[in-house]
Amino acid sequence: KSCYDTLFLSSTSSPHATLTWKTWAPLSVKFFMWLALQDRCWTSERLARHGLPHSPACVLCDQAPESMQHLLIGWPFSRTVWHDIFSKLRLTVWQEGVQVADGG
Numbered sequence: 043k044s045c046y047d048t049l050f051l052s053s054t055s056s057p058h059a060t061l062t063w064k065t066w067a068p069l070s071v072k073f074f075m076w077l078a079l080q081d082r083c084w085t086s087e088r089l090a091r092h093g094l095p096h097s098p099a100c101v102l103c104d105q106a107p108e109s110m111q112h113l114l115i116g117w118p119f120s121r122t123v124w125h126d127i128f129s130k131l132r133l134t135v136w137q138e139g140v141q142v143a144d145g146g
């Protein structure tokens with residue numbers, strides 16, 4: 043048991059681990075979430091950080107530098123998807139977060 047515990051001495055736990063790994067999503071989606079939450083996807087921003095060839099602007103919209111935040115939140119298509127999801131859930135998105143919409 044002590045040998046097994048030693049394997050995890052230098053490991054760190056992620057606050058998003060449960061959200062990422064304990065969901066019904068397919069493994070490929072879980073893996074993408076895990077990479078995205080750690081900002082480890084190969085976006086242009088990350089390629090630039092590693093000194094690798096990259097596009098100066100997002101190849102999808104050419105409106106902003108390509109980063110995980112842009113792809114998941116700022117890209118016009120993803121904003122539309124989030125809007126549709128929150129609308130179905132009857133939630134309103136504010137700059138600071140999400141608020142339950144007044145259903146009327």
Ligand SMILES: [Zn+2]
Pocket residue numbers: 100101102103104105106112117118
């Ligand atoms: Zn874009």
